[in-house]
Amino acid sequence: MDKYLIVRRGEIEIHFWRSDDRKLPEVSSCYIRGGEVPALHAEFSARRVEKLSPFKCGYGT
Secondary structure, three states, X not given: OOOEEEEEEOOEEEEEEOOOOXXXXXXXXXXXXXXXXXXXHHHHHHOOOOOOOOOOOOOOO
């Protein structure tokens, strides 16, 4: 399937898919789960990744 992408790093895995519905990204979000999420966020922060949200640990916090 050429409209689907899986990116994996250590225990973290993110799935992406293409959508022709322009409204879908406006009402979507991403939840990443895995043992290395804090380290990944720290690395992205150190690299000054644009539009990086503050790190929140735990569901619903």
